[in-house]
Amino acid sequence: MVRANLCEEVSMAGVSPGSFAQQLPTPSPFSFSVASTRWSSRPPIHLSGLYLRFLALVLSFVSALSLANPPKSKGQGGSSFDKCPELMYCFVVSIVAFVYSAFQLFKGVCDISYRGIVISDKVSDYLSFILDQMVAYLLTSSSSVGILAIQQAERNSPLWKAAIISVSMSFAIFVVVATCALFSGYKLCKRISW
């Protein structure tokens, strides 16, 4: 449809449509042009991907925030998580997941507004797949380490509560990012196969 629209415009401008069509790259099954901006014309997999990225963004923000500002109780000052290297690792991984989700969300929105302005479709598919896998593995690792930190922390201390919130969030982000990794793997396979 993209090619057909472009060809019509080109033929109206007096250029041979055949020669132009040969220069066009094969459109990705997951990309769409500015011409088709109706919601119904968008592939549902693309929109589900955006919702998942947004969810990961919110969850990683909550995870990082809970560690940076542990809830205060009984007049205690919030314990700084940097005394515990395990929680420092969880914090860094949450930040990585946050930055990555923000980038993917930005790219997804840009893809809807103007196609291919951020990064080309091919590079984007490879990059998304590799980074999704890496972030999912990092989150598994940080959740496991965080569980040990919960066991070591003093029970009912602010740090203990913060660690529990952060680890639960990390696990939830892991599930979301692993689902995104499945989608991006499927997209990449479609690109390789055809």
Next chain:
Amino acid sequence: MVRANLCEEVSMAGVSPGSFAQQLPTPSPFSFSVASTRWSSRPPIHLSGLYLRFLALVLSFVSALSLANPPKSKGQGGSSFDKCPELMYCFVVSIVAFVYSAFQLFKGVCDISYRGIVISDKVSDYLSFILDQMVAYLLTSSSSVGILAIQQAERNSPLWKAAIISVSMSFAIFVVVATCALFSGYKLCKRISW
């Protein structure tokens, strides 16, 4: 080629090849029959998969063995790893990886000898993909936890050495299983796409 070979055999036996070919299911691009037992006719991806499974089997055996029998030094008795729950977790995950690799290797060898006797191709592709992913995530988790156990263990103690060997092996198995997961993901995508 599989179907062609079968049809030749059938027509030699006096049965109409057309009617038989209609009953045959579409062959998986990764499967091959007993008729084509030359090594050159096997898809290289299948053989690489077998080598990787064998490598994972050996590595997980070494990983589990190093924890079950930590090296003795200076007349000390080997410390039992079950005092340290982190190493117990690493041990259990190594055993899981060992059993899973053994199953995959057995299935791969059976596929070469007699096709489809263990498990159907479709179920096998789905199962391999899901289990590869799960084992890879488990190994990431156990490696991370193992690194903390190394930090906590007494330096140069038998347990410390055993933990270092086990964690290195776990990381190596993770790399191997993650590669297998890529292969099985690609196989599954091919199955879904066509």
